[in-house]
Amino acid sequence: MAQSTLSKFFTPQESRNLQCLDNMGDLETVILQMKNKSHNLTNMQLNIAVMGDVGSGKSTFINAMRGLRSDDQGAAPTGNEETRIEPTGYPYQDLPNVQLWDLPGTNSFGFELNRYLKKVNFESYDFFIIISQARFRENDADLAKKIQEQGKEFYYVRAKIDNDARSLGRQGADLNEGWVRIRKDCISNFQSVGVTPPAIFLISSFDREEYDLPKLKNTLAKDLPSIKSNIFTLSIPKIVMEIAEPKTKMLEKRVRMFGILAGAVGALQLLLRVQMPGSLQVRIPVPVLSFMTTTGLTLVGWIYLQKQLRIRYKLLQSLSSKISKPSSILKDEMNRQLSSKILPAVTNTFLGISLIACMITGIRRNFSPMTQSIFGAVSSFAFTYTLLKNSQRQLLETKQQLVKSALTTD
Ligand SMILES: Nc1nc2c(ncn2[C@@H]2O[C@H](COP(=O)(O)OP(=O)(O)OP(=O)(O)O)[C@@H](O)[C@H]2O)c(=O)[nH]1
Ligand SMILES: [Mg+2]
Structure with a gap:
């Protein structure tokens, strides 16, 4: 995924033109062209990293987003054994130029978080989806902090919610109350570590039409322009440096x-x-x-x-x-x-x-x-x-x- 920041937003021809203008000292035109681009980011590729602990359901989630079953051709491998050791990108066909990246579990190499993040090239991703299961984990909080430190955004996904539904059902508890409690718990956990709570989705990658998976897809489509615009703004210093x-x-x-x-x-x-x-x-x-x-x-x-x-x-x-x-x-x-x-x-x-x-x-x-x-x-x-x-x-x-x-x- 190694790509220069300039080529992420501009075609090779546009990049050369900008460098030429800068060489001639025409900063005004450079700024105006960058402004134009900031209003037209449809061609920009957005790389979404799907992260979380080993076995939290990342690959199954990516397949669910893409409408695939685990044994379909081109689906991300899933299973109870650890399956993913290299980041792999999958096109998300519902939105143009969006790739979902299946990353190894945050605890998969036995590294501390910073080393893991370096290994998976954390800074190169534009947006993040943290997948968690059963309960809020320390790794989720640390990861969320690192994302916000970069000025980037993320969604928090509580996966395998069908399992929670089953246990709540066995206890005779009200499901809606259960969901409210889980959401509140996530929000207070984020707040307790100083992270602004993100959008939270409770999903099942098996029961795809139930729970929050359809809502997550709609929210992502709606948020896409502002996510891209935020990434462009964050990239301005690098773009200027490359120009x-x-x-x-x-x-x-x-x-x-x-x-x-x-x-x-x-x-x-x-x-x-x-x-x-x-x-x-x-x-x-x-x-x-x-x-x-x-x-x-x-x-x-x-x-x-x-x-x-x-x-x-x-x-x-x-x-x-x-x-x-x-x-x-x-x-x-x-x-x-x-x-x-x-x-x-x-x-x-x-x-x-x-x-x-x-x-x-x-x-x-x-x-x-x-x-x-x-x-x-x-x-x-x-x-x-x-x-x-x-x-x-x-x-x-x-x-x-x-x-x-x-x-x-x-
Ligand atoms: N009940 C239920 N099981 C799920 C769900 N999502 C995933 N699983 C199961 O959880 C196990 C792990 O899922 P994966 O998608 O392979 O998890 P992963 O996070 O990609 O795992 P690694 O790549 O090894 O880190 C598999 O047996 C899946 O079938 C879900 O929404 N509900
Ligand atoms: Mg996997």
């Missing part, structure tokens, strides 16, 4: 070049300086000269990055009328992003400069010119490269936040 990828790669090369240049100048300078007459060295101490060139080069690199990536206020103004969002909100978002990053950047710069100063001064007397020169090269490279790389990342993060703010309604 910006070609330009990011090109700029990374430039950043490396600035770093190498700073390193080369740093090395040469130290090498030349230590061979100069003492009187000259006193007038401009080596560390000072070294800072001047390293910071000078870093500054040139920084201005270059700003020119390539900085978002202009003019763009916010023209964008705001097209997306019906006040430009003040977009400006606030950008300023908030920038100001939260300026202070750490300035602090890092000063720390970096002071560190290099101390080290160069410290080693000057004790090391050979060649060692000093190598040190000068490495420290100048590290300083310029790290600083430029960080500001490139920060500019990308600002762009991601701005696009998110432009495309979401608060």
